[in-house]
Structures are given as structure tokens and as C-alpha cells.
Amino acid sequence: MSQIVAARFTTFDAAEAARKRLLTSGLIEEDVAEFYVNPGGQHARYPIGGDEYADPQARPAGLGATGSGAIGAVVGAAVAVVLTFMLFHAFLVLAVATLVGAYVGTLIGALLLTRGASRANEPGSMAMPHERESGVLLAVHVNSGMQARAVRDLRETSGQDIEIASGLWQDGRWADFDPTRRVKPLDSDGSVPASGTTKY
Incomplete structure (x- = not known):
């Protein structure tokens, strides 16, 4: 594996300026590659499109719909009992209100939990591991002696989400790059976050 x-x-243009800076620092053309990373969900990992079998933000929806649906059914039934015996004197109202309560509860529960999942996936700090954003990625194959210089050059040319990864470098490119893996950017002092170096 390569560093x-x-x-x-x-x-x-910004990536090209950084590439030229790296080449003047002693790196060779075969050790620097630039390529565009599509936005999340547009990497065509599956034949019908998308990056994952299921949207991670939608996974809690089933649990929320089940739990809130049961609560909604109970509330609807309670309201129906009151309406049935006080106003309408018909058991049909009981059945309809129970079904409506279950439906509304299911919908609200699913929406609330998916909204919570979306917030949970938002990075609190760009120095923490987070979903990879789209843009031009400049990858540099380095040895231990060139790593610090490469990080400095990328930072000074306005590179964002600077990361150190262990992967397969082949024919002048990052051969096993996976755009769906989370980014583990370096801290401002150049250290790797506690979760460690990305491994491919």
C-alpha cells in the first residue's frame, strides 16, 4: 500500500496551481493526479444508480413509522370513542378515526426520524470525519520524507479536506479510490484525527 x-x-484551475506548486517542490508527474469527484449519490455504484442500496437517512423511517403509527392509532381510537358516544352515536366513526390516527402518526413518526438522521450526518466540524464533498481532488503519492511538504503545499494553495490515506497508487493514479468513503481530514496543526488514516 502507498501513502x-x-x-x-x-x-x-485551483487544483492545477497546487499541482504546479507540488512539482516545483520535488515531486514528479507520476506522483500527482487530479480528478473530479461527483456529488454524493452520483457515483453509479449500482446498476440503477446511486451509491448505496438504501439511503442511510431513510433507514430510521420504518421504526419511526411503526412506533408513531401505534401511538396515532391509540390517540385516534380515544378521540373516536369520545366522538362516538357524545356526538355521532355510530361505531363507524370509531373505525375511521382509529385508521386516520394511525396514518397520521405513521407519517409524522417517519418524517421526524428521517429529519433527525439528516442532522446526525451533518459534520459538526470540518476537522471531523464526514461525507466526501464534490470537487476536484488532487492526490499525491508521497514517502515519509515528502509528506509534510505535500501537506504544507496543499494547505497554502487553499486545499480543503486535506487527508492522509493508505491506498493503491498505480500508473500515476489513485487506483482504489472510493468516493463513498468518509473523509478524515487533518487538523489545523497537521495531525490526523483520532479515527486514524483512511485505508482503502
Whole structure:
């Protein structure tokens, strides 16, 4: 496995400027690769599209729908009992209100839990592991002697989400790069977060 330092840039021009800076620092063309990373969900990992079999933010929806549906059914039944015996004097109201309560409870529960999952996936700090953003990725194949210089050059040329990874470098490119893996960016002092170096 090779040691790779990478950073994200918003434009190809910015990535090209960083690449030229790296080449003047002693790296060779075969050790620097740039490529565009599509937005999340657009990496065509499955034949019908998408990156994952199921959207991770939608996974809690079933549990929320089940629990809240049961609560809604109980509340609907309670309201129906009151309406049945006080106003309508018909058991049909009991059945309809129970079903409506279950439906509304199911919908609200699913929506609340998926909204919570979305917030949980938002990075609290860009220095913490988070979903990879789209942009131009500049990857640099380094040895231990060049790593610090590469990190410094990428940082000084406005590289974002600078990371150190262990992967397969082949024919001048990061051969086993996986755009769906979470980014583990370096802290501002250049240290790797507690979760460690990304391994591919």
C-alpha cells in the first residue's frame, strides 16, 4: 500500500496551481493526479444508480413509522370513542378515526426520524470525519520524507479536506479510490484525527 496525501479544490484551475506548486517542490508527474469527484449519490455504484442500496437517512423511517403509527392509532381510537358516544352515536366513526390516527402518526413518526438522521450526518466540524464533498481532488503519492511538504503545499494553495490515506497508487493514479468513503481530514496543526488514516 502507498501513502497518499489528498485535498479537495473547488475548480480545476485551483487544483492545477497546487499541482504546479507540488512539482516545483520535488515531486514528479507520476506522483500527482487530479480528478473530479461527483456529488454524493452520483457515483453509479449500482446498476440503477446511486451509491448505496438504501439511503442511510431513510433507514430510521420504518421504526419511526411503526412506533408513531401505534401511538396515532391509540390517540385516534380515544378521540373516536369520545366522538362516538357524545356526538355521532355510530361505531363507524370509531373505525375511521382509529385508521386516520394511525396514518397520521405513521407519517409524522417517519418524517421526524428521517429529519433527525439528516442532522446526525451533518459534520459538526470540518476537522471531523464526514461525507466526501464534490470537487476536484488532487492526490499525491508521497514517502515519509515528502509528506509534510505535500501537506504544507496543499494547505497554502487553499486545499480543503486535506487527508492522509493508505491506498493503491498505480500508473500515476489513485487506483482504489472510493468516493463513498468518509473523509478524515487533518487538523489545523497537521495531525490526523483520532479515527486514524483512511485505508482503502
